Amino acid sequence: ASSKIKSERSRRPPSNSTYFISDPKNVITSILDGLLRPHDPVQYFGYEILCASSTAHWKDVLRKSVGAPMGTEEELIFRALSTSMERPNNQFGIMVGLGTDDDDHHQDSYKNANNKNSAGCEKEEVDEYYTIEFPWDTLDYLDGTAWVECRLRDKQSDALLVVLGWSMEQRDSDGSWLIDGIDWQDFREKYRPG
Numbered sequence: 001a002s003s004k005i006k007s008e009r010s011r012r013p014p015s016n017s018t019y020f021i022s023d024p025k026n027v028i029t030s031i032l033d034g035l036l037r038p039h040d041p042v043q044y045f046g047y048e049i050l051c052a053s054s055t056a057h058w059k060d061v062l063r064k065s066v067g068a069p070m071g072t073e074e075e076l077i078f079r080a081l082s083t084s085m086e087r088p089n090n091q092f093g094i095m096v097g098l099g100t101d102d103d104d105h106h107q108d109s110y111k112n113a114n115n116k117n118s119a120g121c122e123k124e125e126v127d128e129y130y131t132i133e134f135p136w137d138t139l140d141y142l143d144g145t146a147w148v149e150c151r152l153r154d155k156q157s158d159a160l161l162v163v164l165g166w167s168m169e170q171r172d173s174d175g176s177w178l179i180d181g182i183d184w185q186d187f188r189e190k191y192r193p194g
Helices: 002-010 018-022 024-036 045-052 056-065 074-085 091-096 103-114
Strands: 130-133 145-154 160-170 177-186
Touching (some): 018 024, 024 045, 024 091, 024 177, 045 056, 045 074, 056 074
Antiparallel strands (some): 145 160, 160 177
């Protein structure tokens, strides 16, 4: 199991692989995919990838968002993020498979997929109800920072759900793209204005 986790970590950001250095969109897609299955292959794995793919500034924002004091162990922050983002009727739950206008259907598919695997059981796939769209090219400021607009659209109706503006920063040590901020604009009726 340990070698599987190491292998999975090497396929996710932050990584200095050409795939992740070439365009921040690849990092964003991988983070969103990981959050949609936050406990695969092990508990809190999606949150671990989110935090590992963040600048010190964004890690601090995430820590503060769950009320954790400075110096809190990362595992506790992952747990707090999980508790916060996976609670019902949470605006940001869309990132972890919850928070749609059709919550009953999506919560059932989410529970089926995410209440397994921590005991090593076979997992079901999460019913992906949104598609990820990048309407514009990455705005690379050519100074180690970039901005990317990402849209989450309903997979069936193509309705616009959420627009995210990702502020990205390259890590000096290896050029990996990291999250330095996320702007959120929600278009779902349940969360307007958002």
